[in-house]
Amino acid sequence: MTSNNGKDNVKREDLECLINDAAEGLLNSKQIINLEEDLLFFPDLHRDYREIMQLPDLSAIYGEIPDEIHVMHIQNLVQKAKIFSVSFEETTIIWFRKYALAAFFLIFGLTSLTHYFLPQPITYQDESTLTDIIYPNEENITDAYVIYLDEMIE
Amino acid sequence: MAGYSINAFQEEIAVLYPRLNRALTAYLAGSRIDPEDILQETFLKACRNLDRFKGNSGLYTWLFSIGRNLCIDEFRKQKRAKVISHLPIEGFELKSDHYTSELEKEEVLLVRKAIAQLPEKLRELVVLKAIDEMSYTEVSAVLGVNEQTLKSRMFRARQLLAVSLKKMGVENP
Numbered sequence: 001m002t003s004n005n006g007k008d009n010v011k012r013e014d015l016e017c018l019i020n021d022a023a024e025g026l027l028n029s030k031q032i033i034n035l036e037e038d039l040l041f042f043p044d045l046h047r048d049y050r051e052i053m054q055l056p057d058l059s060a061i062y063g064e065i066p067d068e069i070h071v072m073h074i075q076n077l078v079q080k081a082k083i084f085s086v087s088f089e090e091t092t093i094i095w096f097r098k099y100a101l102a103a104f105f106l107i108f109g110l111t112s113l114t115h116y117f118l119p120q121p122i123t124y125q126d127e128s129t130l131t132d133i134i135y136p137n138e139e140n141i142t143d144a145y146v147i148y149l150d151e152m153i154e
Numbered sequence: 155m156a157g158y159s160i161n162a163f164q165e166e167i168a169v170l171y172p173r174l175n176r177a178l179t180a181y182l183a184g185s186r187i188d189p190e191d192i193l194q195e196t197f198l199k200a201c202r203n204l205d206r207f208k209g210n211s212g213l214y215t216w217l218f219s220i221g222r223n224l225c226i227d228e229f230r231k232q233k234r235a236k237v238i239s240h241l242p243i244e245g246f247e248l249k250s251d252h253y254t255s256e257l258e259k260e261e262v263l264l265v266r267k268a269i270a271q272l273p274e275k276l277r278e279l280v281v282l283k284a285i286d287e288m289s290y291t292e293v294s295a296v297l298g299v300n301e302q303t304l305k306s307r308m309f310r311a312r313q314l315l316a317v318s319l320k321k322m323g324v325e326n327p
Contacts, residue, residue, distance in 0.1 A: 016309040023312060051316035052309075058284035061265050062180045065172060065250045073190065074171050077197050078164055 015042060019049050163204055163213075167197065170214055177286040178221055179248065181278065184241050184270035187228045196221040211295040215288070219296050222278070243267050261324060268318040276311035283308060 018035050021027050027035065039046040174196065178189040199220050200207075207216050243263040253259035269280055282293045283304070290301040297304070 013306065017305050020305055020309050020312070048313050048316070051320070052312045055312060055316060055319070056261070056265060058265070058269070058280065059287055061262055061269070062176050062248075062285055063251065065175055065179070065248075073193070074168050077167055077171065077194065080198060080201070 011038075012042065012045065015039060015045055019045070019052060022049070023052050023055070160201065160204055163201065166213060170217060171197070173214065173286070174217055174221060177218060177281060178225070180266075180269070180281045180285045181222070181225060183246055183266055185229065186232060187225065192221055192224050192228070195224055199224070212292065215292050215295050218282070218286075222296065241267070241270075246270065264319065264322050264324055265315075268315050268322065271318060272311055272314055276307055276314065279304060279307050280311050280315075 015035070015038060018027070018031075018038075022032060022035060036046075036049075039049055171193070175189060175193055178192055178196075182189050182192065196217060200217055203220075207213065211219075243260070243266075246263045246266040247259075251259070251262075253262065269277060269285075272280060278297065279293065282288045282296060283290070288296070290304050293299075293304055294301050299307075
């Protein structure tokens, strides 16, 4: 029984393939007669076969799109594709020529703005203040020594 | 074959573009994604990665794989399944469509909707095999599935399409 089922399954798969071939117009009249005879033993497949053979030609469901619709898109694509055909060196030179001046002004402007907005370093115009900051301790020692000498003299 | 020259690729664009446009339009039917956006992105991505194209599969097959991956990314973002089920058949009409009668128009739109409602794996197969007319070998290269499995799926897809069209009232499409 299992063996028969196995054979039936194989036969069914073969018949399904043949139905496909028939739908695609690959079978001659003799092969179609043979197929239809075989299908008599498989009523469900025979019904499928009849329905499938009645399906319209699916390749005609979507017609060719007129050329004039394509032309503009194709030209656009070819233009874009040309960009990829230019070598890296050429691209670099083209871009450099185009944007070098713009890049210079941009960098210059950004640098100036950065300089303007960032906090400025502290400047000391008074020399004594600067000395106080650089030598804070030494001055104290000198003062103390002068006071010490004055006391000694007295 | 090491890569593909950008100049050779440029020359191929005019041939590849209309075919990929038609295939992606079918693939994206019923979604809110504009095939034109995906197409542009596909070609540009291809330009950037031409050195990776080894020529094991055809150039078109490779391009479709790129486009398909971009679509999948978009589907994830937009949760496609919810959109399709509520879409009226007019949503499947294209500006470039020409019909000889209202009956023909309705039938075509219903078939488009039936295809769009197929499960993802079957839908992409129908688009590639039946609409774009790729061979099973090419489809196998795009989807990474063996040919026998593809044939089995194709049968299942046709079965479901027949059932779906019957439900839509198209008795003898």
